[in-house]
Amino acid sequence: MTRKPIIAGNWKLNKTIQEAIELVTLLKRQVGDIQNVEIVVCPPYTALSSVSEILVDSDIKLGAQDVYWEEKGAFTGEVSPSLIKDAGAQVVIIGHSERRQFFHETDEGVNKKTKAVLKAGLAPIVCVGETLAEREADKTIRVIQDQLRGAFAHFSNGEMKEVAIAYEPVWAIGTGKVATPLQAGEVHDFIRKELSKSFGHEVAEGLRILYGGSVKPDNIARLMQEPDIDGALVGGASLDAAGFSEIVKSASIVTV
Ligand code: PEP
Numbered sequence: 387m388t389r390k391p392i393i394a395g396n397w398k399l400n401k402t403i404q405e406a407i408e409l410v411t412l413l414k415r416q417v418g419d420i421q422n423v424e425i426v427v428c429p430p431y432t433a434l435s436s437v438s439e440i441l442v443d444s445d446i447k448l449g450a451q452d453v454y455w456e457e458k459g460a461f462t463g464e465v466s467p468s469l470i471k472d473a474g475a476q477v478v479i480i481g482h483s484e485r486r487q488f489f490h491e492t493d494e495g496v497n498k499k500t501k502a503v504l505k506a507g508l509a510p511i512v513c514v515g516e517t518l519a520e521r522e523a524d525k526t527i528r529v530i531q532d533q534l535r536g537a538f539a540h541f542s543n544g545e546m547k548e549v550a551i552a553y554e555p556v557w558a559i560g561t562g563k564v565a566t567p568l569q570a571g572e573v574h575d576f577i578r579k580e581l582s583k584s585f586g587h588e589v590a591e592g593l594r595i596l597y598g599g600s601v602k603p604d605n606i607a608r609l610m611q612e613p614d615i616d617g618a619l620v621g622g623a624s625l626d627a628a629g630f631s632e633i634v635k636s637a638s639i640v641t642v
Pocket of ligand 1: 438554558599601
């Protein structure tokens, strides 16, 4: 089965509205015509609506970096799936390790957020990944298994079909230490097999599993050669138009 790769940029807490407009305008010019890679940019909430105006006639998709599962009400500071949709986004990152680490996000919360996002017709990218201590204690597979079971508890096959997963080893995020293609490939292979057990072969084969953790223009091509790596979630290198465009172009060439 062919899976269209995704290259998604997570801008984290960076870029004013003006800076976001400038970056996405350059991206549109540099990679806006690439068809065989799904390109996603995830600016901060404050820039979503302005960026969506720039992307209105483009195939580059817009994503949010987080979401809350409730639709409306007394939840100060939170943003619902329908508000994200209203701002023009189609994609939402859920369960990023920085959310888990600094904001105490749990697998149960990831589950509720993913359900709510699907209900709103948005596409979730659900992040999983082990810490360095967990890897060194040989607990990587166990940790990923628990995160998957928590995130997708009570999901139907139909819901699961709409999900993308990002495997992001915490020790590789923002550190410059990229997982070797073999380390990443091994976990991706495990994720697909594990989800195949719960949701069947067809759903698992269609799932896009992205790698995240210090992806740069010089390592994306090799990572993408792994059969179970279907793209990347890119942090630092997505803040620069030239670097992110190079990553997208390399992914596009490997995919041909
Ligand atoms: C991320 O934020 O998801 C990420 C992978 O960051 P970086 O590419 O900077 O390691």
